[in-house]
Amino acid sequence: QVQLVESGGGLVQPGGSLRLSCVSSGFTFSNYGMNWVRQAPGKGLEWVSSISPSGGSATYADSVKGRFTISRDNAKNTLYLQMNSLKPEDTAVYNCARHGDSLRGQGTQVTVSS
Numbered sequence: 001q002v003q004l005v006e007s008g009g010g011l012v013q014p015g016g017s018l019r020l021s022c023v024s025s026g027f028t029f030s031n032y033g034m035n036w037v038r039q040a041p042g043k044g045l046e047w048v049s050s051i052s053p054s055g056g057s058a059t060y061a062d063s064v065k066g067r068f069t070i071s072r073d074n075a076k077n078t079l080y081l082q083m084n085s086l087k088p089e090d091t092a093v094y095n096c097a098r099h100g101d102s103l104r105g106q107g108t109q110v111t112v113s114s
Helices: none
Strands: 003-007 010-012 018-025 034-039 045-051 058-060 068-073 078-083 092-098 108-112
Touching (some): 003 092, 018 034, 018 092, 018 108, 045 068, 078 092
Antiparallel strands (some): 003 018, 018 078, 034 045, 034 092, 045 058, 068 078, 092 108
16 A cells, blocks of 8 residues: 655654654655645645655755755665754644655644743
8 A cells, every 4th residue: 555654743842853754655655756745734835855766865845954854764764854943833734745746645744832
């Protein structure tokens, strides 16, 4: 079964950190670029970050640049998002997505609040 399953979300105070994980199955993970996207309450889907199939190249939205780091472990079929210096405006449901098509996980909630 082709799927993506995220984990690692939660409630964190402003300035805190979280690490999201996304485990893939049912396809050759190392063949695909991967993305993190997020959707805040009442807002549209926002692209956060992308990484190349090898992990050698990554890009970030300006809103998270310098605070978030995307990475992947192709041996473990897993995508990560390290989030540091979290802000209340980072509150959203975070999804991993396979680049170039509609495959997306169910999402993990990140809430940044004091």
